[in-house]
Amino acid sequence: MQTPDLTIADRIQARLDTLTRAERQLADSILQNYPASGLGPISALAHDADVSTPTVARMVQKLGFKGYPEFQSDLREELKAKVQSPIAKHDTWATGVPSGHMLNRFTDAVIDNIRQSLAQIDTGDFDTACAQLADTTSRLHIVGGRITHTMAEYLFLHLQMIRPDVIHIQSTSNTWPHYLLDVKPGDTFVIFDVRRYESNTLKLAEMAHQRGAKIILFTDQWRSPVHRLAEISFSSRIVVPSAWDSATTTLLLVETAIAAVQDLIWDDTKDRMQTLEDMFDQTKLFRKFT
Template identity: 75%
Template sequence: MPEAPLTISDRIQQKLEGLTRAERQLAHSILENYPASGLGPLTALAKDAEVSVPTVARMVQKLGFKGYPEFQAELREELRAKVKGPIAKHDTWADGAPEGHMLNRFTDAVIDNIRHTLGQIDPQAFDAACALVGDTGRHLYIVGGRVTHTLAEYLFLHMQVIRPRITHIQSTSNAWPHYLLDVTPDDVFVIYDVRRYENNTLKLAELAHAQGAKIILFTDQWRSPVHQLADICFSSRIVVPSAWDSAATTLLLTETMISAVQNLDWNNTRRRMEGLEEMFDQTKLFRKFT
């Protein structure tokens, strides 16, 4: 299966360390409102980033494009992909679907997504996110959307065992503003938001950010608008031969975070697990075969 093409965001991240000061300034400006940031005239992009027009031209070539028009064309394609609904996504892959069983094609796509995603993640940023999530001195809030609430619930269920002071907020609920009444600057929000980004999730993030809370975002390769507010952002590849996006890579990151956090204070985690098992035994929740 051919490799998924790099997004412009991917290219910028790969080149970031080798850019000049002005080029890095331009790169960060592009990423702030990506991928819509470069859709205007070249001079407008240069003005917004407070750099020269030649700086934009050099940067575009460093990213592998012949010129600004080619750069813009790629951005437009990414923007179209970003807003696709399920039917449009299905039509995109169905017309050119390669031969072979769906199990193989789907698995190849997921493996490719995982490889590209892990290649873009900074291990130090991941460790920092796990440290925030595992810090019992901070209240932890976990937020998901219409579809991603399943990932949020999965993380919440495990974190309930690992640590105290945790709240699951469903951003689609009309009651979620109540949860923000007690948010302090020491608190941490883990937010899931993938394309077809939800207005409720963005508003919740804005309010949490305004109250000084730390935000860890799990999003896709095009990045939710919440990324502008996030302290740490993990962008997963999500495209597969389906009408729906894949959660496999995001789940991988979530399960890795669970594993890392449980080991930060294993003695305490173990005590909580043992206490939970005792309650399971008392309630006879699970069948025993001995």
């Protein structure tokens, strides 16, 4: 079995330049319904991708596996990891707990997550996403889930100061039709969805996509089902020695995007922020020491 540091999706992305045309076609098919796509017989995977069985066997070996059974074994382990509850995650971590203080162990895990996540990110995709976020000709909608709503709120608060027409969609699905009512083709949805993926989030993404919206997804290394609808997906590694997943890498991407968007439209942003500061002064919201 392969090292757990890299998912099969990571391995595919890292080797795209070495794949033949047929193998790229196969890789795209695998990623469309990842990781469940490779759990059936090798002939079924070949049929779904419209390639030959030998093509599947060759690409599996290029990914570092001895054969299709070993490839499937890793996929099954990834599928288990996607649906783990906090209790199961803690039990898995505790059985192999390394020595050292929690501060060091946790920090080492987070740094490793950041390093591996950034190595997999396409800078062109990141620049395109930031340009979309900075495009004031269309509205921007931001939504998170049960846990990720905090990152959605953080991004919303900053982008609302940077540009107009930013909408924070609340996590309760019974209000979504009201938000979707005025969505126009070309609007952008930023969606946060990590493992134990929420069915309501996928439904919202489907409805927004049907109305012509572009989707930017922040997800984890196993990738939310929303990635099939997203124009751009950012997969962050989230595993740390805890019953809970880490949001550090995702937050790093979010804060970097905020800085990039601010720079792209700084002249307008500066005026907007000055107006906001004047309002703060009028309300005496912040204490002044001069």
